[in-house]
Amino acid sequence: MRLKDLREDSDIKQSQLANMLNIKQNTYSQYENGKREIPLETLWKLADFYKTSIDYIVGRTNKK
Numbered sequence: 715m716r717l718k719d720l721r722e723d724s725d726i727k728q729s730q731l732a733n734m735l736n737i738k739q740n741t742y743s744q745y746e747n748g749k750r751e752i753p754l755e756t757l758w759k760l761a762d763f764y765k766t767s768i769d770y771i772v773g774r775t776n777k778k
Contacts, residue, residue: 716771717746720764735759 721731732742735756744750752760757768769775 715746715748715773717760720760720766720771721746724764731760731763734763 721728728742728746729739732739735742741750745752757771761768761771766778767775770778
C-alpha cells in the first residue's frame, strides 16, 4: 500500500486527509498501517485526490 508515501510526498498530515474523507484520524492511520480495509468509495476519493489509480495505491501497478 502506498498511502503513506503518497501523503508524505504531498506534505499532508493524516488529520487533513481524515477531515477530507470525513473519518477520524485514527481510522485513516489504520488504513495506512494495513490494520483496516479501505472501503472502495474511500479508495476512489483517494485516487481522485492524488490523481492516480486505485491499482497504484494498493500496489498492483507501478504506473501512476
